[in-house]
Amino acid sequence: MLTDAVVNGITAGSVYALVAVGMTIIFGVLRAINFAHGEFxxxxxxxxxxxxxxxxxxxxxxIPLALIIVAAIALAVGVLVMKRLxxxxxxxxxxxxxxxxxxxxNVIILIFGGAYKMFDGGWIEPVEILGISLSEQRIxxxxxxxxxxxxxxxxxxxxxxxxxxxxxSQNIEACKVVGxxxxxxxxxxxxxxxxxxxxxxxxxxxxxxxLYGGMGTSITVxxxxxxxxxxxxxVSGTLFAAWILGLMESFVASYLGLQxxxxxxxxxxxxxxTLLPGGLFSKRERF
Amino acid sequence: xxxxxxxxxxxxxxxxxxxxxxAVAGVSVDIKLGEICxxxxxxxxxxSTLFDCCTxxxxxxxxxxxxxxxxxxxxxxxxxxxxARVIRSFxxxxxxxxxSVEENLVLCGQMIAxxxxxxxxxxxxxSRHRVRRLRxxxxxxxxxxxxxHMRHATAGQISFGQQKLxxxxxxxxxxxxxxxxxxxMAGVNPILIDRMMENINRANQEQGITFVVVEHNLDAMxxxxxxxxxxxxxxxxxxxxxxxxxxxPAVVEAYLAG
Amino acid sequence: MAMTGVNVHGSYIYANPRHGLRAxxxxxxxxxxxxxxLVAGDYQLHALIVxxxxxxxxxxxxxxxxxxxMLSFAQMAFFGIGAYSSALTAMRWGTPFWLNLVVGGLAAGxxxxxxxxxxxxxxxxxxxxxTLGFAVIAQTIAKNWISVTRGDLGxxxxxxxRIALWNGGFEITSITSYYYLALVLSVLAVLAFLxxxxxxxxxxxxxxxxxxxxxxxxxxxxxxxxxxxxALSAVFAGVGGSFYVHYFTVISPTVFDPFYANTVLxxxxxxxxxxxxxxxLGSFLFVAVSEALRIAPDLRMIAYGLLLIxxxxxxxxxLLPLFIRKIxxxxxxxxx
Ligand SMILES: Nc1ncnc2c1ncn2[C@@H]1O[C@H](COP(=O)(O)OP(=O)(O)OP(=O)(O)O)[C@@H](O)[C@H]1O
Ligand SMILES: [Mg+2]
Numbered sequence: 001m002l003t004d005a006v007v008n009g010i011t012a013g014s015v016y017a018l019v020a021v022g023m024t025i026i027f028g029v030l031r032a033i034n035f036a037h038g039e040f041x042x043x044x045x046x047x048x049x050x051x052x053x054x055x056x057x058x059x060x061x062x063i064p065l066a067l068i069i070v071a072a073i074a075l076a077v078g079v080l081v082m083k084r085l086x087x088x089x090x091x092x093x094x095x096x097x098x099x100x101x102x103x104x105x106n107v108i109i110l111i112f113g114g115a116y117k118m119f120d121g122g123w124i125e126p127v128e129i130l131g132i133s134l135s136e137q138r139i140x141x142x143x144x145x146x147x148x149x150x151x152x153x154x155x156x157x158x159x160x161x162x163x164x165x166x167x168x169s170q171n172i173e174a175c176k177v178v179g180x181x182x183x184x185x186x187x188x189x190x191x192x193x194x195x196x197x198x199x200x201x202x203x204x205x206x207x208x209x210x211l212y213g214g215m216g217t218s219i220t221v222x223x224x225x226x227x228x229x230x231x232x233x234x235v236s237g238t239l240f241a242a243w244i245l246g247l248m249e250s251f252v253a254s255y256l257g258l259q260x261x262x263x264x265x266x267x268x269x270x271x272x273x274t275l276l277p278g279g280l281f282s283k284r285e286r287f
Numbered sequence: 288x289x290x291x292x293x294x295x296x297x298x299x300x301x302x303x304x305x306x307x308x309x310a311v312a313g314v315s316v317d318i319k320l321g322e323i324c325x326x327x328x329x330x331x332x333x334x335s336t337l338f339d340c341c342t343x344x345x346x347x348x349x350x351x352x353x354x355x356x357x358x359x360x361x362x363x364x365x366x367x368x369x370x371a372r373v374i375r376s377f378x379x380x381x382x383x384x385x386x387s388v389e390e391n392l393v394l395c396g397q398m399i400a401x402x403x404x405x406x407x408x409x410x411x412x413x414s415r416h417r418v419r420r421l422r423x424x425x426x427x428x429x430x431x432x433x434x435x436h437m438r439h440a441t442a443g444q445i446s447f448g449q450q451k452l453x454x455x456x457x458x459x460x461x462x463x464x465x466x467x468x469x470x471x472m473a474g475v476n477p478i479l480i481d482r483m484m485e486n487i488n489r490a491n492q493e494q495g496i497t498f499v500v501v502e503h504n505l506d507a508m509x510x511x512x513x514x515x516x517x518x519x520x521x522x523x524x525x526x527x528x529x530x531x532x533x534x535x536p537a538v539v540e541a542y543l544a545g
Numbered sequence: 546m547a548m549t550g551v552n553v554h555g556s557y558i559y560a561n562p563r564h565g566l567r568a569x570x571x572x573x574x575x576x577x578x579x580x581x582x583l584v585a586g587d588y589q590l591h592a593l594i595v596x597x598x599x600x601x602x603x604x605x606x607x608x609x610x611x612x613x614x615m616l617s618f619a620q621m622a623f624f625g626i627g628a629y630s631s632a633l634t635a636m637r638w639g640t641p642f643w644l645n646l647v648v649g650g651l652a653a654g655x656x657x658x659x660x661x662x663x664x665x666x667x668x669x670x671x672x673x674x675x676t677l678g679f680a681v682i683a684q685t686i687a688k689n690w691i692s693v694t695r696g697d698l699g700x701x702x703x704x705x706x707r708i709a710l711w712n713g714g715f716e717i718t719s720i721t722s723y724y725y726l727a728l729v730l731s732v733l734a735v736l737a738f739l740x741x742x743x744x745x746x747x748x749x750x751x752x753x754x755x756x757x758x759x760x761x762x763x764x765x766x767x768x769x770x771x772x773x774x775x776a777l778s779a780v781f782a783g784v785g786g787s788f789y790v791h792y793f794t795v796i797s798p799t800v801f802d803p804f805y806a807n808t809v810l811x812x813x814x815x816x817x818x819x820x821x822x823x824x825x826l827g828s829f830l831f832v833a834v835s836e837a838l839r840i841a842p843d844l845r846m847i848a849y850g851l852l853l854i855x856x857x858x859x860x861x862x863x864l865l866p867l868f869i870r871k872i873x874x875x876x877x878x879x880x881x
Contacts, residue, residue: 033670084858090669091616095814095857102807102850106843114843217803221681224674263685266678273671274663344758364761375762383755394752397745398764407745414745461764 013246014145018200022193028169032093036101038216044198059121074194078187109213122206225265292356295497301350312521328518375467384443392425396460448479592836601785605778611819613774614754619676622683623653627783628790642706653783684801699797817863
């Protein structure tokens, strides 16, 4: 039971980490929290499911298909909505992205119906590693999370785009003065962040199996908890915070009961907000 | 050095650090009751931060502040206004922009008219009477500062200079003993500057209100102040009559270096 | 300045010559609503009742967001607390309706205080997320405290309102009598709200919304008034929840679903935040109309979503100004 809890916790944590890191970089450049973030996770899952069910594609092909679809939707949302949030008061961002989330979620329900669907794909064969039996898909999720976080760290510190993101996060006014095209950076970051959320959804679907239009909401709220715990804008902090949340949830689910799992994130959120306003890994207040 | 119980403000060894930045580096000074005291210094010399520490917006890292002998260090802002009768203005936030000019004044007078928190929920005849009195008082003040014609205008929509006059009038509403003004004349046209100085002088003479005025405009300071203090890099480098202070070589150097 | 007689309409906060007009508008609306059962069918009346149950939490949100300047997602948590506590009291002790309303409002207000202590230290996003957290935790408790709430099943057969009178009183069962009960309650709530925001305390709350530091500098104990606004917004929501539960006679943890919270947000922002007329307009426009047209929930949510996006960018003052030019309460220039 203990090893199961740990394995589940790390897997779930890696899933959350991929979603949350997208939110945290978006927050960095835009100073707006994205209430629609979980919807992009949901869209990723639905994209792959649609590829498999309707187009009869193999899972491996439906992954890039889902990512392309989501990136296109994110681009549209970025151009229509997110770009306008630059320099707006924070409530505007909350309300606008909440609107986006309602639209995306219910359009999916309208198209595909509100019932649960089964996701049939992925590599769910169990393998034995160090005496622990776990499915290949879980290994894939954890490895993917580690690789992507490595790439993100590299991108943020080495590439031009990454440096621009950091510059905009630190001082948007100065960036405008020196001629950085802030809207392009914002849209680019938004598409990147949403695509990461979608990737997380695609990779998780074989493990969680069921999918439905409203599944993004709880992901969004867990993401809030993670970025608060990790410290906003802190990429590696996000990974650790996500693992911590995944582990806490998994322990609560195994030892207290599944029904309490979804309250863990918020209890953690409230505790961290009130006791450690800078998150677990920093003393500085970032919100 | 013990505080002077007769001083409007006794500032004792106030120091304020933000991480490694020392914004105020140990300032001790007494502001006498009834004086108009200027405070000047280069940008970033810690003038606003000193005000913040005296009015509860910031807690000083070390040092204490007394208002007529009463230790107000670490008090909340609203308590300092209410109980020590020390009120201050801000450089940027000037008025409540969505409220009308008159409402701005009424709001500022509420702390006197409605003492207890429970009384602020009343809407009966007694409260209405109090508000009517505040409106009358507001009317007088608006006349004094020359804004009566815009009493129902939205405060955010009048000119910046007029907003500063409104801010000044609002600060008189609660009948304070000490007023700290942070750059009341910055960004104000010359005609309104004269009106502002006139109003400061009148409030000082007629109501005996003590003023500390932060201002970069040295001509205005010379005309207005009885005494001038100069801060440089958080330290008090000069204290005396305006004429003497502006000739002080240390002050000249601070400005050239700053 | 001559005071108009109707100070419940905020005349002595925002004294202006339009108050007579506003009072007249309010009176016309109340008379029209009172006459509605003559022409409306049962389903339309039901739609109006539902919109009036949403009016209360919406007024609460309007208080905390439009007047004190804090965006709270806890409104539906307080609505649920009001509903559950009122239902449980009535089921256990057979208490009269008015007492249940008081219990619902008080329970929500009392719970709000300890929640407000940590939450009100937070600003901006942190406050928003923290209040969202309260809603999630409230739902978890409602689902899992089975001995009291019966979990996902929820409570059913909640007693209908009993109005005690000299002759023993009567039970409200017909849709028309419910309608009038809701109308009376709504009018009282609107009057209470107007009284509150036109008091000196209301002026302090607006000051806090405009600029908290500036408000403190003129002697406003900002923390206290933020707490009062938070608790009173919970009371409004709790009373709303109480009425809701005795009308529908069932309650389950789904009241904490985002659907309801979003509806309240749409009412307040769509109607006109920081105004009273806007919230009234919002609840009729968005709830009564969509209920009466029997628009499917998913379509309604898409419409709400688009509406939120359009409103924040195109008319941040809500739809009220489009309906009646420039009728403002809280100096509604403030963006949500
Ligand atoms: N909240 C803060 N955090 C960090 N540093 C601060 C803070 N407030 C002020 N400082 C720093 O403290 C120093 C003094 O600032 P202050 O605003 O008191 O100067 P000032 O004399 O009022 O300048 P000005 O004439 O421009 O208004 C500056 O270096 C400023 O950058
Ligand atoms: Mg300054």
